[in-house]
Amino acid sequence: MPVHGTKAVMRASLFPVRVATFALARFIFRLRSGATFSDGTSVDAEAVKKNFDAIPKLGGLAILAQGYLTDYRGTEAVDRLTAKVIFDRPDAEFLQATSTAALGLVSPADTASTPERRCADGVHGSGPFTVSGYRQNQSLTLPRTYRGRCSRPTP
Numbered sequence: 001m002p003v004h005g006t007k008a009v010m011r012a013s014l015f016p017v018r019v020a021t022f023a024l025a026r027f028i029f030r031l032r033s034g035a036t037f038s039d040g041t042s043v044d045a046e047a048v049k050k051n052f053d054a055i056p057k058l059g060g061l062a063i064l065a066q067g068y069l070t071d072y073r074g075t076e077a078v079d080r081l082t083a084k085v086i087f088d089r090p091d092a093e094f095l096q097a098t099s100t101a102a103l104g105l106v107s108p109a110d111t112a113s114t115p116e117r118r119c120a121d122g123v124h125g126s127g128p129f130t131v132s133g134y135r136q137n138q139s140l141t142l143p144r145t146y147r148g149r150c151s152r153p154t155p
């Protein structure tokens with residue numbers, strides 16, 4: 001991640017965003033156009049906002065994610081593909097945390113579901129694979145999604 005003064009730029013490979021940070025208390029996500037969740041919904045600034053705003057409602061099911069969002073003030077959809085995430089204090093670990101499964105984005109329809117429904121029914125992500133089969137303690141089938149559905153790695 002190149003750093004120039006108080007500005008850092010991180011280019012993620014699978015997470016469909018480009019991130020710039022300022023003073024580590026404001027993070028601006030510029031999302032890639034055309035990225036979608038596996039249910040076909042666009043990955044946009046409102047989806048980012050709904051995801052981060054929904055984490056506290058998950059309670060004990062999202063302890064790690066809640067820890068990453070300590071001092072989280074909110075997310076503003078600046079335009080369709082730009083979201084600004086704001087913290088009350090600098091949060092040096094937030095950039096790294098966005099690359100973890102704990103803060104992985106899910107479809108806005110999933111953020112509106114109850115925590116119990118999300119655990120029982122699963123969620124729709126934006127990555128290169130979907131879950132097509134699961135047998136507890138036996139198997140997990142992860143077919144690759146077609147290229148247009150998820151973000152392509154950044155060169």
